[in-house]
Amino acid sequence: MSGSATDADDHPATANDPGTGEADREAIVRSIGPKLYRLRQQGGLSLQQLARRADVSSAAIHKLEKGDMIPTVTTLLKLAAALDRPIGYFVDGDGDPVPVAHLVRGADRPPLPSLPGTTRAGLTGPPDRFALQGAVVEIAPGAALEVRARLAEDLLLVLAGTVEVTIAGEWYALDHDDSLHVPGGHRVHCHNPGPAVAVLTWVSTGDSGS
Structure with a gap:
């Protein structure tokens, strides 16, 4: 991961969970991008449309989906609300698994x-x-x-x-x-x-x- 979101006062969403090991935290962070991409596609939203809905820049969303940015709690809250999901959807280890194959109807x-x-x-x-x-x-x-x-x-x-x-x-x-x-x-x-x-x-x- 090469960067973090610009909400300077926030911490990465999984950083302070004492019950989560380092390897588990890394796995959770890596899973956020695919989950975000899948939800955006399922909703038929472009990067720009989700950016407007969530008040998060399209560049930041693109970086999050590619795994090039670690999201903050504020960013995840905005995206979760825009996509009608609880924030736990992104950070819980037992969230929806990422399929092996990618289906495009x-x-x-x-x-x-x-x-x-x-x-x-x-x-x-x-x-x-x-x-x-x-x-x-x-x-x-x-x-x-x-x-x-x-x-x-x-x-x-x-x-x-x-x-x-x-x-x-x-x-x-x-x-x-x-x-x-x-x-x-x-x-x-x-x-x-x-x-x-x-x-x-x-x-x-x-x-x-x-």
């Missing part, structure tokens, strides 16, 4: 940041637990999507429509059921030349952001 795919003319919805589990990240991407007719060069590999599978992909000066026209596997280190530019929305599955071995 088709109707509950979380929206992801998108460029104009495109929409992205998440397919995969949280990046702090899974190296593979993916989304269903929709590109409106005439719209384009460009992903910066990065180390992650990308795998594109066209579900509907047509997509033109340019990589390192090479041009590919992908139709329904076509796939393209791109090694890391390349900028990927996609364009929809057709009259209908193009839909593709985009899976990466790392950050799937554009």
